[in-house]
Amino acid sequence: MDKKINKIKEEIKCFSIKTYHDSETFRIKFLGKKKGIITIFLKELKKVSIHKRKIYGKIINELKKEVQKKISIFLSQNEIINEKIQKYDPTIPGKSIEIGSFHPISILKNRMIDIFMKIGFTYVDGREIEDDWHNFTALNIPIDHPSRDMQDTFFLYKDPDILLRTHTSSVQIRYMKKHRPPFRVLSIGKVYRNETISSHSNFMFHQAEGFYIDKKVSFSDLKQVIHYLMTSLFGKAKIRFRPSYFPFTEPSAEVDLYCNSGWVEIMGCGMIDPKVLKNVDIDSETYSGFAFGIGIERLSLIIYNIKDIRMFFDNDVRFLKQFTSEF
Ligand code: PHE
Numbered sequence: 655m656d657k658k659i660n661k662i663k664e665e666i667k668c669f670s671i672k673t674y675h676d677s678e679t680f681r682i683k684f685l686g687k688k689k690g691i692i693t694i695f696l697k698e699l700k701k702v703s704i705h706k707r708k709i710y711g712k713i714i715n716e717l718k719k720e721v722q723k724k725i726s727i728f729l730s731q732n733e734i735i736n737e738k739i740q741k742y743d744p745t746i747p748g749k750s751i752e753i754g755s756f757h758p759i760s761i762l763k764n765r766m767i768d769i770f771m772k773i774g775f776t777y778v779d780g781r782e783i784e785d786d787w788h789n790f791t792a793l794n795i796p797i798d799h800p801s802r803d804m805q806d807t808f809f810l811y812k813d814p815d816i817l818l819r820t821h822t823s824s825v826q827i828r829y830m831k832k833h834r835p836p837f838r839v840l841s842i843g844k845v846y847r848n849e850t851i852s853s854h855s856n857f858m859f860h861q862a863e864g865f866y867i868d869k870k871v872s873f874s875d876l877k878q879v880i881h882y883l884m885t886s887l888f889g890k891a892k893i894r895f896r897p898s899y900f901p902f903t904e905p906s907a908e909v910d911l912y913c914n915s916g917w918v919e920i921m922g923c924g925m926i927d928p929k930v931l932k933n934v935d936i937d938s939e940t941y942s943g944f945a946f947g948i949g950i951e952r953l954s955l956i957i958y959n960i961k962d963i964r965m966f967f968d969n970d971v972r973f974l975k976q977f978t979s980e981f
Pocket of ligand 1: 820821822823900903922923924945946947948
């Protein structure tokens, strides 16, 4: 009998009640009027001596209480859930989730990548932390060159050789060191300048750099690509090339775009200087190429007709959510 009682005890303990159906099965299994384990046990008790009946009767009654307790715990928990369900009002409007949009700079970046992919350019990411050689020296800007003053940036105190790149032209050097021509490459990313001396209002802005090296690449190819870019962006575009100077291109030019207010300078470009090609071991007798650099913020100002460049960095949602990918 002791064994039987222990077995019942164990079974009660192990039975798991998860649903109302479980709780009914549990109740019938132990307390069912005809076949309930405890009911049968109580019936059998009548056959044993009064002394034993008293002892076992007490124990089995405890087990009966345990069964009832287990059921009522389940039912009371269920009541709480039911109460919650009753209080839940499915007619209350849901909390709306704001749908974000791309930053105008990202939209233009993606658009330019699409435009250049159509004419066989590969997109590469550059690094923002550069060393002096890739940002200046290899681009024919030696340490004492005056154009370094125009591109003052952030240097590391501990190692002045490390700096935040001042232009994406450093990507040219990194790419040309690793790859052999022909190639057409586009890279877009952040560049940094000392805001007190730069014509840009911020210490950081975005630039797109494109370069193309092959046999017989000429200035007319450069003009055609710039024209293609401008008409892709603006539909009809009036542009002009103005002679200019960059240490890493020869000849060099600045491109102006005609807007309602007159001519706006939008980019620098030119034929890659043979000295630069030599720095990356590309034979300038066999190969020639062009490069250009465009400020993305300035271009976005024109495309979106935005009055103040600082709005790009204010993070004002009312401003940012006005832009969609299609324009
Ligand atoms: N790196 C130049 C600048 O930031 C732009 C440029 C790129 C000019 C490529 C010529 C060729 O001002």
